[in-house]
Structure formats: structure tokens, C-alpha cells
Amino acid sequence: MLAIRNLNVHYGGIHALRGIDIDVPDGKIISLIGANGAGKSTTLKSVMGLVPKSDGHVYWDDVEITSLKTKDIVGEGIILCPEGRRIFPDLTVDENIAAGAYLRKDKDGIARDREWVYNLFPRIAERTWQLGATLSGGEQQMLAVARALMSKPKLLMLDEPSLGLAPLVIKDIFAIIQKIKEEGVNILLIEQNAKAALEISDYAYVMETGVITMAGPGKALLNDPRVQQAYLGE
Amino acid sequence: MEVRLNNKTKAALSAIAVALFLIFVFLGDKFIPAGSTWKMLITVIEKGSIYALVAASMNLLNGFTGLFSLGQAGFMLIGAYSYAIFTIPAGSHEKVYQYFDGGIIKWSLVEILEGKIGILGHYIGMFIPMLGAGLFVAVIAYLIGIPVLRLKSDYLAIATLGFAEIIRAFFQWNTLGPVTNGSNVLRKYTTYGNAVFPVLIGGISIALILLLINSTYGRAFKAIRDDEIAAEAMGINLFKHKEISFVISSFFAGISGALLAMFQTTINATPFNTVMTYEILLIVVIGGIGSITGSVIGAFLFTAASEWWLRGLDSGRWLGISSSLMRPGFRKVVFAVLIMLIVLFYAQGIMGSKEFSWDRFLTWWKRLPSNLKAWPERHRAKSEARKEARAVKAAAKAKAKEAKADNEARKASGKALFTPLPMSDHVIVFEKEGK
Numbered sequence: 001m002l003a004i005r006n007l008n009v010h011y012g013g014i015h016a017l018r019g020i021d022i023d024v025p026d027g028k029i030i031s032l033i034g035a036n037g038a039g040k041s042t043t044l045k046s047v048m049g050l051v052p053k054s055d056g057h058v059y060w061d062d063v064e065i066t067s068l069k070t071k072d073i074v075g076e077g078i079i080l081c082p083e084g085r086r087i088f089p090d091l092t093v094d095e096n097i098a099a100g101a102y103l104r105k106d107k108d109g110i111a112r113d114r115e116w117v118y119n120l121f122p123r124i125a126e127r128t129w130q131l132g133a134t135l136s137g138g139e140q141q142m143l144a145v146a147r148a149l150m151s152k153p154k155l156l157m158l159d160e161p162s163l164g165l166a167p168l169v170i171k172d173i174f175a176i177i178q179k180i181k182e183e184g185v186n187i188l189l190i191e192q193n194a195k196a197a198l199e200i201s202d203y204a205y206v207m208e209t210g211v212i213t214m215a216g217p218g219k220a221l222l223n224d225p226r227v228q229q230a231y232l233g234e
Numbered sequence: 235m236e237v238r239l240n241n242k243t244k245a246a247l248s249a250i251a252v253a254l255f256l257i258f259v260f261l262g263d264k265f266i267p268a269g270s271t272w273k274m275l276i277t278v279i280e281k282g283s284i285y286a287l288v289a290a291s292m293n294l295l296n297g298f299t300g301l302f303s304l305g306q307a308g309f310m311l312i313g314a315y316s317y318a319i320f321t322i323p324a325g326s327h328e329k330v331y332q333y334f335d336g337g338i339i340k341w342s343l344v345e346i347l348e349g350k351i352g353i354l355g356h357y358i359g360m361f362i363p364m365l366g367a368g369l370f371v372a373v374i375a376y377l378i379g380i381p382v383l384r385l386k387s388d389y390l391a392i393a394t395l396g397f398a399e400i401i402r403a404f405f406q407w408n409t410l411g412p413v414t415n416g417s418n419v420l421r422k423y424t425t426y427g428n429a430v431f432p433v434l435i436g437g438i439s440i441a442l443i444l445l446l447i448n449s450t451y452g453r454a455f456k457a458i459r460d461d462e463i464a465a466e467a468m469g470i471n472l473f474k475h476k477e478i479s480f481v482i483s484s485f486f487a488g489i490s491g492a493l494l495a496m497f498q499t500t501i502n503a504t505p506f507n508t509v510m511t512y513e514i515l516l517i518v519v520i521g522g523i524g525s526i527t528g529s530v531i532g533a534f535l536f537t538a539a540s541e542w543w544l545r546g547l548d549s550g551r552w553l554g555i556s557s558s559l560m561r562p563g564f565r566k567v568v569f570a571v572l573i574m575l576i577v578l579f580y581a582q583g584i585m586g587s588k589e590f591s592w593d594r595f596l597t598w599w600k601r602l603p604s605n606l607k608a609w610p611e612r613h614r615a616k617s618e619a620r621k622e623a624r625a626v627k628a629a630a631k632a633k634a635k636e637a638k639a640d641n642e643a644r645k646a647s648g649k650a651l652f653t654p655l656p657m658s659d660h661v662i663v664f665e666k667e668g669k
Contacts, residue, residue: 001654003651003652003654003655005652021655022655023654023655023657025654025657057652059651059652062641062644062645062648062650062651063641063645063651064637064640064641064644064651066637067630067633067634067637068634068637069634203657211664212664213663213664214661214662214663214664215658215661215662215664216658216660216661216662217657217658217659217660220659220660220661221661224661226663227661
């Protein structure tokens with residue numbers, strides 16, 4: 001279980017996160033929705049240690065990971081699948097997948113997980129020798145998720161997995177995210193596509209200019225008139 | 235405090251500055267006796283303007299169009315030869331082309347025109363081969379550009395470098411001896427009488443480059459440099475604009491080649507090699523990639539350092555220090571170290587991508603006294619800030635260590651780290667202000 005308590009982040013003079021409290025319990029999909037610039041990506045990046053925190057704590061089960069280095073956080077079983085996919089364009093699909101297991105030493109386990117992710121994503125399994133850059137947008141997103149899974153995470157944090165994808169592809173990706181949860185990986189999801197995210201979330205937080213303004217079960221937020229007006233365009 | 239002048243004042247200031255500079259160079263070259271230190275300054279200005287022109291032309295390609303080309307020395311070579319071949323006096327051909335029966339071209343354009351219309355003809359006779367040299371280089375560059383400009387970044391650099399080397403070998407080819415004098419030196423061709431000549435020609439050419447950069451074409455070049463796909467989507471013809479930039483840059487490289495031939499009074503293809511290209515590239519980098527002002531300043535500094543200030547390093551005595559280390563070639567070692575330092579710690583160059591402007595210069599000048607006065611205080615503040623940053627870093631490190639120890643201890647005690655947040659079954663709304 002991940003617990004974020006009173007997280008504060010400053011970018012120069014800008015107070016980007018102003019005391020965020022979020023829980024990601026085991027076996028759940030938690031999502032974080034909000035407009036551009038609300039601080040969703042910053043939250044994930046600071047959990048990963050990619051952005052320095054000015055105050056607050058991050059706990060991961062019985063470990064405090066607040067001031068750990070990124071590589072140690074990955075070692076603890078937390079992985080971020082970054083916004084905009086960021087696959088390695090000049091590596092093949094297979095090499096991209098292998099890069100995801102960079103910190104692991106167990107060869108057999110890696111081979112097993114490779115099978116597992118190729119089963120989850122049959123579309124990229126057909127393209128193991130293709131260069132990353134030659135994949136379509138949806139395939140690249142799948143590759144990015146697959147690569148993240150190769151670190152054998154207990155918590156997968158996804159930053160805008162639906163960015164720039166067609167509705168049908170988004171549906172595929174979200175179906176796979178649910179499948180990943182059923183395989184025992186906790187998920188923290190950031191989305192602008194609030195409807196798709198809330199539909200699959202067990203619990204969700206709404207973020208606005210650096211603070212959490214609302215929280216509740218995904219379905220309840222989906223039916224909330226305030227959320228509908230602000231984020232669902234109804 | 236900030237100075238803002240209107241365009242008329244700026245133009246007047248520029249005109250006065252340029253005129254004063256030209257008069258200084260003209261009179262300096264005429265009256266300062268050879269061998270004095272001040273004469274050295276004139277020589278540096280003379281050679282510096284030639285290098286400034288070729289550096290500006292390279293910057294047009296590398297800094298403004300984003301084409302990493304390393305062919306500049308090759309184009310200078312063509313320019314130098316094209317000029318020299320047509321201005322060797324008829325009487326000197328036998329001596330210059332002694333291994334090739336006096337060559338095939340047995341006349342000098344300067345002499346012909348001088349005979350027809352006097353002293354004006356002399357200058358026209360110099361000007362036509364110089365312009366012709368530029369145009370000839372432009373044609374060659376156009377042809378080379380057709381295959382080469384389809385390449386990108388480092389591949390383009392390798393291809394242009396290769397072409398420059400081919401050009402050099404070609405001009406040294408014995409079969410072409412009757413025209414190029416093979417691998418022998420070309421000499422006795424007409425040169426200018428006063429150092430103001432290259433300064434004037436270089437200045438006009440650089441002004442033309444600046445006009446080009448500030449035109450629609452210049453904007454298109456910069457767009458291509460920043461993002462080719464976006465530029466193409468805006469309707470910019472990529473290949474056409476790359477060709478234009480390449481051809482114009484080569485044209486000016488050719489002109490500067492011709493000027494260099496005049497400056498040196500004898501030329502030979504051997505020195506127009508990759509080392510020369512790297513020198514020019516260095517000037518561009520030192521001055522700032524994407525700043526013509528930077529290229530000009532860089533050219534003068536480079537020339538002054540290599541021809542004047544660091545000379546002593548080769549002759550055993552420099553700034554009053556004598557050492558057995560200071561033998562011929564040591565200057566280049568020191569130069570190489572200086573350049574590494576600049577690239578490591580001052581990568582954006584002297585000017586970055588800014589250009590000279592009277593407003594900025596006068597503002598700087600006005601603020602200089604107060605800035606100088608404030609300098610010790612600023613220096614102190616800076617060093618304090620550095621100290622603080624170090625302390626913060628050390629604190630973070632200590633904190634990380636502590637956290638690790640804490641984690642170990644907590645794990646051992648089995649105590650919970652945090653209490654989970656309540657997960658309600660309905661929507662909760664929080665106060666908007668952060669805590």
C-alpha cells in the first residue's frame with residue numbers, strides 16, 4: 001500500500017503541490033483526475049523522486065520512501081509509466097522490454113515476465129523485432145506499459161495512458177489495465193479522460209491547482225454533478 | 235537606466251563607428267612602421283576580418299539553418315585559387331608555372347583592365363575575379379548540395395568534410411597543373427595595398443549576411459533549424475531553403491578565400507585542410523552558435539591569440555616567463571587547453587545567440603560603474619549561495635541516511651508507519667485551500 005501524506009512541491013517560486021494526501025490500497029485501481037496544470041504528473045514524479053519534495057512523506061508498506069533515490073524506489077517495486085510513452089525509438093520492441101527489467105537479476109523470472117507481458121499485449125508480441133519508432137501510437141503506449149511491468153512492480157503508476165489515442169484503442173488499454181490489477185498489481189492512474197478513468201477506478205481523487213478537492217468511489221464521482229460539469233462535459 | 239534609441243540615431247552611431255574604424259585601419263596600415271606592436275594590431279584586424287567573414291558564413295549554415303557542415307575550408311580553397319589564377323601578371327607566368335610551361339592562362343584580368351581604363355580598371359580587375367570566385371564556389375556548392383543536403387546532422391558533416399578533402403586533392407592533381415600549378419605555390423598575383431580592403435569587403439559581406447538572416451528567408455532558416463517537420467508543415471520548402479543557405483554560405487566562404495589569398499600573397503592547397511575548418515568552427519563556437527556578432531568577436535580574439543598574444547609560447551619566452559617547454563608548437567597545446575575550458579565551462583560562447591545592439595551596449599556601459607561597485611558584494615552573495623547549496627545537499631544526504639536507518643528500525647519493531655485514509659462510499663468535498 002502506498003500512502004502519500006502532506007506532500008508539498010515547489011518549482012522555483014511556484015507552489016505546485018500544496019499538501020496532498022492520497023492512499024493506494026492493495027488490489028485497487030486509484031485514479032487522480034484534474035485539469036492541465038493541476039499537479040497530477042508532479043505528484044507521480046515526486047513519488048518517484050524525479051522531482052524534489054519540499055515537505056511531506058511517502059510511505060510504501062513498512063518503508064518510508066520519501067527521500068530514497070529513484071533507482072531504489074524502483075527497487076522497492078514502484079514504477080512510473082511516463083506521460084507521452086517515452087519508449088526508446090531506436091531499440092527494437094524486445095530490447096525496449098528488456099530495458100524495463102534493467103534492475104532485475106533473476107534470468108528465469110525475467111523470461112517468465114516477458115512471456116506474461118507478451119500474453120497481455122498480443123499486438124506487440126507480433127512485433128518483437130520492429131523498432132520502437134515504427135509502432136503506432138496505441139502500440140507504443142502498450143509497449144510503454146509492458147516495459148514498466150517488466151520491473152515486476154507491486155505498484156504501477158500510469159501517467160495519461162490515453163494521451164493522443166483513438167477511443168477504441170483507449171478502450172483496449174483500459175481493459176488491459178483492469179487485467180493487470182487482477183494479476184495483483186496496484187494501480188495509480190492519472191487521466192484527463194476522466195470518464196474512462198472513473199469507470200474502472202475503485203476510488204478516485206480530484207485535483208485542482210495543487211490540492212485535492214474531492215474524493216470518492218469512481219462510480220460515485222462519475223455521477224456527481226460537480227464532477228460532471230467540470231470534467232465530463234455534461 | 236535602460237537605453238532606448240530610435241532607429242535614426244542607431245544608424246548614425248553605426249555609420250560613425252564604422253567610418254572611424256575604417257579610417258583607423260587605413261591610416262594605421264599606412265603610417266605605423268612595420269615591426270611595431272601597433273602594426274600587429276592592424277595585421278590582426280586584417281586577418282581577423284577575413285576569418286570573421288568565413289565564420290559568419292559558417293554560422294549561417296550551422297547556427298541559423300542547423301546544417302552541421304564542415305566544408306568551409308574546401309570552399310575557401312576554391313575561392314582562393316579562382317581569384318589567384320586570373321590575376322597573376324602576364325610577365326610572371328613563366329616563373330610561377332615553371333614546371334608547366336607557364337600554364338595555359340597567360341593573362342591577368344587586372345592588367346588588361348588597368349591598361350584600358352587605368353587605376354579604376356585595376357580595382358575592377360580585382361573585384362571581378364573575387365566576385366567570380368564567390369559565384370564559382372556557389373555553383374560548386376549547389377552541385378555538391380544536391381546529394382549532400384539530403385543527409386542529416388553528423389552524416390552531413392562527414393559528407394561535407396569528405397568533399398572538402400576531395401577538392402583539396404583535386405587542386406593538387408598534377409594533370410591540372412597548367413591551371414592550378416599542381417602542388418606548387420601560386421604567387422605574384424595582385425593583392426590589395428591597404429588593410430582597409432579586406433575589412434571593407436568583409437564588413438559589407440557580413441552586413442549582407444545579417445540582412446539575409448533578418449529577412450523572410452532567415453526566419454525560414456531558423457524554423458528549419460528548430461523543427462524540420464513543423465517548418466515543412468508551414469509550407470517551407472526544406473530542400474530549397476537548405477540549398478539557398480548552403481550556396482550563399484559557400485559564396486561568402488569563396489570571397490573570404492580570395493581575401494585570404496591576397497592577405498597571404500602566396501597560396502597552396504595544403505593548409506586548406508580539416509584543421510582550418512576546425513579553426514573556423516572554433517571561432518563560431520567561441521563566439522556563440524547563432525550569433526553573427528559572436529562570430530566576429532570570436533574571429534578577432536582567435537586571430538589575436540594565435541598570431542599575437544600567444545606567439546611568445548613558441549619562442550621560449552612569454553609574459554616574462556621562460557621555460558624549455560615553450561618550443562614551437564607549444565602555443566597550439568595551450569590553445570587546445572583554452573578551447574577545452576571554454577567549451578566545458580562557457581558552452582554558449584561569448585554572445586550565446588544574442589546580437590550586438592546599441593541599446594544593449596549603452597545600457598551595459600551605463601550600468602558598468604554601479605555593477606563594478608556591486609561586484610564584491612555579488613561575489614560574496616554568490617559564494618554564500620554556493621555554500622548554502624552545499625549545506626542543503628549534505629542535509630539531504632544525511633536525511634536519506636537517517637531515513638534508511640529509521641526504516642530498518644521500524645521494520646524491526648513492526649510498528650505501523652501511517653494510518654490509512656478513510657475510504658468513504660460517497661463523494662467527499664475538501665476545503666479548497668491547501669493545508
